[in-house]
Amino acid sequence: MSAIVKKRKVDLECRAFNPEWEKYFFTERLGQAQRLICLKTVAVLKEYNIRRHWETQHKASSFASMSAAERKEAIVKLSGNLQKSTSLFRKQTAEADKVTCASYEVSRHLARRMKPFTDGDFIKECIMVVIDSLCPEKRSAFESVSLSPRTVCRRIEEMSDSVNDSLKTCCSNFDAFSLALDESTDMKDTAQLAIFIRGVTAAL
Structure with missing residues (x-):
């Protein structure tokens, strides 16, 4: 053989x-x-x-x-x-990452304050006015930050999906948990359900 x-x-x-x-x-x-x-x-x-x-x-x-x-x-x-x-x-890649991060941060603040997505354009206009007065040489860097309504909406959806996935991963590791529910209505009388989760994991 x-x-x-x-x-x-x-x-x-x-x-x-x-x-x-x-x-x-x-x-x-x-x-x-x-x-x-x-x-x-x-x-x-x-x-x-x-x-x-x-x-x-x-x-x-x-x-x-x-x-x-x-x-x-x-x-x-x-x-x-x-x-x-x-x-x-x-260097260009690092600058592009910073621009994207800035867009996410502004979108996060808009979502937390429950502001309209269209406010992103207004915020950018205000930023550009300040830049032109204080440091006009950096105008090009701030101009590349996208805060259009479509971009802000997409950023918020992506962050929401990320939080949802993180929550599912965290809850799957709970040894014990409790739930609390609260229902309220918004300005348009649309019912909103809030779910509060408290859990504990095994000690390491």
């Missing part, structure tokens, strides 16, 4: 990027070898793959005719450019 041959899995080989491969204008980024010229990546860290990419894609380029000193200088410059572009992308 022939022995069963197991296939090697690349993910289990623990290959590491070799700094000597920089001569092919490659650098390590996020566990992969990334080309500094065309920004393509090689998933498997093997010199054969990296060398093959160099020979088939860029060996005939002007980089191949560079001297050792020129090549080293070019690698440092291209690495710096890649790092700058990556930092800029991260």
Whole structure:
């Protein structure tokens, strides 16, 4: 009976990027070898793959005719450019997250005060007036905060769903709980039912 041959899995080989491969204008980024010229990546860290990419894609380029000193200088410059572009992308992503967070915070305050969704546009107008007076150089950052009625409605619905899911998860861990119900009517005589839940969980 022939022995069963197991296939090697690349993910289990623990290959590491070799700094000597920089001569092919490659650098390590996020566990992969990334080309500094065309920004393509090689998933498997093997010199054969990296060398093959160099020979088939860029060996005939002007980089191949560079001297050792020129090549080293070019690698440092291209690495710096890649790092700058990556930092800029991260900065833009962080700013976009802050803008989204600000939109959620305003929407949360509108919901807690039971204000109309259309008040979001009015709040933004007031913010822009203050910005123009105090720090006009930051106007573009505040302009990107979306507070339209549709956006405010969507934000509130998403936060409501999140609270609902969190409450279900929390209640599923109760060892004992009690309920209290209260019914009232709003300004339009629509019945509103409030449910108060008190529960205890097992001590850790």
